[in-house]
Amino acid sequence: MKKTEKNVIVAELQEIFDNNSFVYITDASGMTAADTNKLRRELFKNGVTMRVAKNTLIKLAMKNSSKDFGELVDTLKGSSAIMVSENLKAPAVAIKSFRGSAESPKLKGAFIDSALFIGDNQLGALSTLQSKEDLIAEVVALLQSPIKNVLSAVQSSSQNITGILQTLSNKEN
Numbered sequence: 001m002k003k004t005e006k007n008v009i010v011a012e013l014q015e016i017f018d019n020n021s022f023v024y025i026t027d028a029s030g031m032t033a034a035d036t037n038k039l040r041r042e043l044f045k046n047g048v049t050m051r052v053a054k055n056t057l058i059k060l061a062m063k064n065s066s067k068d069f070g071e072l073v074d075t076l077k078g079s080s081a082i083m084v085s086e087n088l089k090a091p092a093v094a095i096k097s098f099r100g101s102a103e104s105p106k107l108k109g110a111f112i113d114s115a116l117f118i119g120d121n122q123l124g125a126l127s128t129l130q131s132k133e134d135l136i137a138e139v140v141a142l143l144q145s146p147i148k149n150v151l152s153a154v155q156s157s158s159q160n161i162t163g164i165l166q167t168l169s170n171k172e173n
Contacts, residue, residue: 006057013053013061013082017069020084021113024091024126025072028052028105029079039098039105046094048085055080067111071118075108088112092126 017023028036043050055076062069083091095105110117110126117126130138 009057010060013058014064016084017061017065017067022085022088023111024083025075025108026081026083026105027079027108028081031104042094042098046090047087048083048091048094051082069111070116072109072111072116089127089129092123096127
């Protein structure tokens, strides 16, 4: 591969890293072509893009990126594939779903909004993470709950008062 081709790949990878807050690095070595195709279909279903590149080019792109990948750079040994998605847990969910029938791919590490998750043992934690939007919705629901209880009590008490007033007016007539 010529130096200009390598520079193009590094620039493409750097753009991927700069434009994505959720980056997973996996090891898919030992997978057959059929398994790799199944994995790609599973990833596509979950909105995940996978890119395979040489470790040296990935390292260069990470170093040139505006983000600090820290220890994730050290995981780049052997075969490496980059997975990115707009959903923070989509790659983890897709990997877990696929691994129901195989041991690969193995998670080397993940970069989630500047937090690092190193090692395959982090896959379970990554698949259960909640997005910022999910957490905000949960907090809003918790804040709305007391207000709904107060409104419900006010409405039921106003119905009780109305019923009492109607009963009293009927007795007077």
